[in-house]
Amino acid sequence: MAQQILKTAAIEKSSHLEYFNIATSVDCVLFGYEQKQLKVLVIKSDLQEFMGLWSLPGDFVRVDEDIDDASYRVLQQRTGLNDVYLEQVHAFGSVNRHPSGRVITIAYYSLIDITNHQLRLTDNELHWHPVFELSKMAFDHKLILDTCLQRLQEKVMEQPVVFNLLPGKFSLRELQDVNEAILGVELDRRNFRKRISLKNWLEDLNEMEEDVPHRPGKLYKLKDELLRHGKKELHEIS
Amino acid sequence: MAQQILKTAAIEKSSHLEYFNIATSVDCVLFGYEQKQLKVLVIKSDLQEFMGLWSLPGDFVRVDEDIDDASYRVLQQRTGLNDVYLEQVHAFGSVNRHPSGRVITIAYYSLIDITNHQLRLTDNELHWHPVFELSKMAFDHKLILDTCLQRLQEKVMEQPVVFNLLPGKFSLRELQDVNEAILGVELDRRNFRKRISLKNWLEDLNEMEEDVPHRPGKLYKLKDELLRHGKKELHEIS
């Protein structure tokens, strides 16, 4: 066997400098739920090439920053929120996806309770847009949105993620409405409740809805042990 | 609403040049199946920092190259193969994951029929290693391997991917062996065959095994319409 001279990492670095001219960004699909609609936080593109089109919040990854941290920074900058569910979905790296140059982006999605948190919507070009009313977007952001939406749809009935879109207390009707808004289908009430009941995710608060123009429903919350904080991902909870 | 001056992409590029100093690479988890074991193609690390450890084949992404193309190039360079199943799994971007500098890597996995293709194993430091006999690897490659293995395990009984590890003709016993090797469990033969039969993936070739020291089994092939070529991903086939 031929004896090979080992390179040090420092030597390798100098020989590969030409590859350090691709930028990496993160883009965040921030989902919210409002008025029985699934929404996504979008911002008007400030590039002439995409004038008038909506884009996803994103930013370049800094040299001293983990990619998960970068996506969390974008989330915090735009919403002011902490302790939010965030999950990486896919990297998008077509050569011409960004007109500024070669930018590979890593897409994340997050679930946010719009109604109970005050967002930092300082920029009025930033707003919650109904997911199913976006057709064309800047860059490849429509593809990114669709990919994240699909991931969310796959996850929603299996894992207790959808609670991140709701206030701490909610009725089964609200929970069903969120699921329907995400999946874009109507669900049978009895079967839905049976399935939720089997999952054993909920704790009965022994409280009732108030100020509803009909018979009030019971209020529930997600069991404490299923609450997820910050960047931690959900895995394999049944 | 304040009127905003739009930037062109060219202007934006110049203001973001400092972010173009993170390198992007792809790493490939190339799975194979041999001697009733799931194997992965690994190569001795040539970095002093990881002397003696196995690493995954990978390379930097070129400026004029899609990331999917980059992973396919790595695959072809190492194996000489075309028309191989390849799927992106996850981006890994911890700040210190690579000692040469800031390198974000995008992990792919692929499934390869070892036995019927002649690999370009020109480098004798490159070899097929049993997946379950790797504990420590260079970089964060053990984490990457585990992540890809988990993805494969999730997919294997649902989607017709495992056939990429086998020759075109195979017996149900071989198919079951592959599944067991991937999942690390024993499966009941009758239930396995029932499940495969329900999937309706197979075409009976009306041929039998030969040169086996026992009663020969029937040979099957994957139905033509389920064959996948090149970089195309499999989606939602039942």
Next chain:
DNA sequence: TCAAAAGTGTTCTACATACACCCATGC
């Protein structure tokens, strides 16, 4: 005739689905 693996069917359980009626509240 023996060893080794091929081939095959029934029962039980769990879960998804389809479906209809009475109840509590606000107005």
Next chain:
DNA sequence: GCATGGGTGTATGTAGAACACTTTTGA
């Protein structure tokens, strides 16, 4: 009293899991 949604149970179909015996071939 009426409109609105809350709350509940049964019957059916499908899929997965457990489980054992006979058959075919090569040696």
